[in-house]
Amino acid sequence: MSLQLIKRGRVALKNQIIIKLAAVVMAFAAIAVFLLFMKQNPLLVYKEIFTGSLSGAYNIRQTITKAIPICICGLGLSIAYKMNFWNIGAEGQMMIGAIGASIIGIFSPLSGPVGIVIMCLMGMIFGGAWAFLTAFFKVKWGTNETILTLMLNYIALKIVTYLQYVAWKDPAAMGFPKIADFPSEIRLPSIFGINIGWLIAITLTVIIYLYMKKSKLGYEAAVIGNSEATAKYIGMNTTKTILITIFISGAICGLAGAIQASTVNRTLSTDFTQNAGNLAIIVAWVANLHPILIAVISVLFAALIQGSDTIQMSFAISPAISEIIQATVLFFVLGSEFFLKFRIKMRKHTGSKEEVKA
């Protein structure tokens, strides 16, 4: 007897959801074992994460606020991933976008609605340009975009560090290395006590959904994602499509950076992204690049983070438990995809050789 793998065709959406949900349940079961090992009651911990994030107006507002940058970056990344372009540089694009936003928000006299719009546009242009760099080298010489976007994240971080500690250090902060705050007139207004980033995120979700389903650019990007050779063969201008798509991808992440720095963090600092750019990679992947699922899963991941922040008070456990949970959920979801892609067949070793080549 031996095992044989056979590729499956398309799996019905219902079965996909069942398998992925089963993976999530198993992930939480695995973490429960870890929590028991830490001498904690997993059920109480899970309950606390839930109530700390999704019960009560304050907690829900915190959760949504945390979900906004994850969702926006996830949407931005998804259009790159659809094209099979491994943009893992959302963190860097957020930072450079926030630098663009700071130029308007902190260092220009612009304010009010016009100022806010221009600030957000600057964030998008800066973030888009940062991502465009990688796309340019990719289409021109085939440079590996995964490593390049990754390295650019760290270069962006060093630029922000330099700005915070030297070039833009606020003289009014009495030697403390911080950049001046965004004036309150240029922060995004709030609706229901949450900054309107949530409205922007929902709007973007719809736009990206339509972009993927209906637009020519989205269609072309999907074809390139399937096979760049095919795309070229049927006469597409793949270079143009890749450059534009990645500019948009980076611009969306830059927008997330502009919102996060100006309105949530209220200044540009080295840690303002709160790791949203990296979380967005996980979210986009778990959501299977589906825009609506990205929005939903962003909220769930944000709830996990918010809830984990609160368990520290009731349990002797670090909020970093949320990182373990995030990673474990992703491990199980990644593993579960195997069962969507392949069927396992038991095979007796009596058959002829031809049978092996399924």
Next chain:
Amino acid sequence: MSFATEFISMIIVASIPLLLATVGEILSQKVGNMNLGVEGMMLLGAIGSFLTVYTTKNFFLGVLVGFLSGLAGALIYGFLTISLRANQVVTGLALTTFGTGVATVLGADVIGESVAEGVSKWSASIPIPLLSKIPVIGPAVFSQNIFTYFAYILAILAGVYLYKTTFGLNSTAVGEDPAVADASSINVSRHKYVLTLIGGGFAGLGGAYMSLIYVPSWTKDIITGRGWIAVALVIFAKWNPYYAILGATVFGGLSILSAWTNLSQSMTYIIDALPYLVTVIVLIFASISKSRKTGPKSLGVAYFKEER
């Protein structure tokens, strides 16, 4: 000890965690597995070895657990990407998140604690006869702690394995074209698993070096991007463990330069960014001149036998 000697000695100490992690990642990438979880595996190694030494006061057991902790991280990665054909980039990033979380949670109670007195004797330097008598360089290079010598030996062994043994050449063949390797009856999965796991173990050792020798106490920001520099160093070293020794020394030197010299503040930030800038430049030039090798051909791609 003269300033030059002390400076060179510090460069070497700073380079060892990078060297171990880089050689580990080279082994993994040589069989086609780009593991972006280096940072996470180093953190697993750092906390595993630290907690072991903290409780048992046994240095060697700590080093062993450091190795095994990194290896355990790589096992998750290997099972998902090799057996279950999961996406390598996402799996690696998840492993980094995992390692960060585990190290932070398990290390919460020992923040600021130091490695026990009796254990720190292992970080004492052991002069090599004759060689350590060479002026300036001798006491810096040939009067290091035992872990440092061990790291160099591992790097050289990795090179010998890859270039001089049949097994190693087979491993390289797996990374270049698994289908061809498979057809010449090389066990693709076994090569992928063994090198990926050992690679993770090396990263774990790099983490152990940080928490047992370099720092040597516990802080949750103990690795601070060294894993990512190792990923960069793989490219800088052109997937060659011998070049990795040189590369790690250069990058290790850069990492302590600002603390040791009287540079202007602006200059220190540029130096901090240099490892990444240099990698970007190397990466771009490597892709421009196609003649230069840009890594194993099947890097990042899962192997599905039935598609052969």
